[in-house]
Amino acid sequence: MLLEEVEYVRPTNLEDALAVLADVDGAAPLAGGQSLVNVLKNRVASVDLLVDISRLAELRTIKRTPGGGLDVGACVTYDELDRSPLVRESHFTLGEVAAHIEDQQIRNKGTIGGNCCLSDPTNNLPPILVALDAVMNLRSTSARRSVQAAEFFKGYFATALESGELLVSVTVPPMPARSGAGYASLLVAADAKAMARAAAWIQLGTGGLTITSARVALARVANVPVRDAGVEARLVGAEASDAAVRDACSVAAEGLRPIDDVHGSSHYRLEMARVMAHRAVMQAVDQATAGRNGSESARRGGRA
Numbered sequence: 001m002l003l004e005e006v007e008y009v010r011p012t013n014l015e016d017a018l019a020v021l022a023d024v025d026g027a028a029p030l031a032g033g034q035s036l037v038n039v040l041k042n043r044v045a046s047v048d049l050l051v052d053i054s055r056l057a058e059l060r061t062i063k064r065t066p067g068g069g070l071d072v073g074a075c076v077t078y079d080e081l082d083r084s085p086l087v088r089e090s091h092f093t094l095g096e097v098a099a100h101i102e103d104q105q106i107r108n109k110g111t112i113g114g115n116c117c118l119s120d121p122t123n124n125l126p127p128i129l130v131a132l133d134a135v136m137n138l139r140s141t142s143a144r145r146s147v148q149a150a151e152f153f154k155g156y157f158a159t160a161l162e163s164g165e166l167l168v169s170v171t172v173p174p175m176p177a178r179s180g181a182g183y184a185s186l187l188v189a190a191d192a193k194a195m196a197r198a199a200a201w202i203q204l205g206t207g208g209l210t211i212t213s214a215r216v217a218l219a220r221v222a223n224v225p226v227r228d229a230g231v232e233a234r235l236v237g238a239e240a241s242d243a244a245v246r247d248a249c250s251v252a253a254e255g256l257r258p259i260d261d262v263h264g265s266s267h268y269r270l271e272m273a274r275v276m277a278h279r280a281v282m283q284a285v286d287q288a289t290a291g292r293n294g295s296e297s298a299r300r301g302g303r304a
């Protein structure tokens with residue numbers, strides 16, 4: 001279907017974009033347009049004004065934060081995330097997740113902000129951002145606020161964004177020494193949506209193989225990525241061995257009821273969530289013990 005006629009503006013700075021979004025009822029930000037334009041073409045939703053934010057310089061940068069974290073502008077594309085030397089240097093897994101999203105055309109246009117603001121439960125970036133404990137920085141004409149990634153995703157295509165607000169950047173905390181991240185997805189076909197997905201971050205104690213801190217985010221078991229407090233509690237204090245991690249992950253997604261559909265039963269999805277959690281945590285352990293951001297071990301994870 002063709003796109004219906006719609007008004008379009010391309011503000012030249014962030015302040016102007018925020019002002020238009022505040023002033024015009026029915027205005028919506030347009031980033032990569034990969035999802036929004038399809039939604040409009042299919043008449044699933046309509047907007048009165050598209051506010052193109054994709055070229056705003058303020059939203060296109062990746063900066064190092066003073067502590068060694070990253071501040072990623074909302075309109076940074078997946079390809080830019082993947083190719084960024086800063087991302088590769090300290091947050092390899094984040095770059096690797098972006099590198100494996102769909103195909104090159106999607107990676108050239110799709111943005112970290114669009115991927116998060118859409119809050120599609122099948123999207124790749126939300127779970128890794130939750131596991132990395134990222135912070136979403138929001139702005140409107142009158143206020144600035146920050147929301148933890150784990151609180152930002154509210155439901156199926158729903159976020160903490162309020163009317164007139166833009167996500168301007170995503171701050172990812174530093175990866176301390178002896179910490180690592182991992183990401184694992186189960187795909188039933190090369191171009192299918194993931195059936196189960198997990199992202200993990202762990203910290204090992206100095207000199208030993210004891211896990212001292214852990215974050216595990218599961219996706220596809222609920223409408224939003226969820227931190228698994230049960231698994232995290234079992235990981236902390238455990239030895240970072242395959243057997244101990246498998247045991248900790250055996251309770252993943254407890255109390256959740258993933259959907260039952262033609263692709264797989266709820267029970268199968270739960271089992272696969274446990275397998276993905278184990279794989280993601282073991283990748284994180286590999287990174288942490290490698291003493292760097294684990295480029296080789298993360299690469300073994302394959303397509304995101």
Ligand SMILES: Cc1cc2nc3c(=O)[nH]c(=O)nc-3n(C[C@H](O)[C@H](O)[C@H](O)COP(=O)(O)OP(=O)(O)OC[C@H]3O[C@@H](n4cnc5c(N)ncnc54)[C@H](O)[C@@H]3O)c2cc1C
Nearest residue numbers: 029031032033034035036110111113114115117123124167
């Ligand atoms: C064929 C195809 C395959 C795909 N496969 C994958 C895949 O495997 N994995 C994956 O993760 N994604 C996939 N996607 C989705 C794609 O990554 C989209 O680009 C993404 O979901 C939305 O990003 P966007 O920058 O295109 O945002 P847009 O489509 O421009 O916007 C999406 C929504 O977010 C809002 N928005 C955008 N930016 C902001 C902001 N800064 N502040 C506030 N609101 C904002 C828009 O108003 C809109 O409601 C696929 C898309 C297509 C078309």
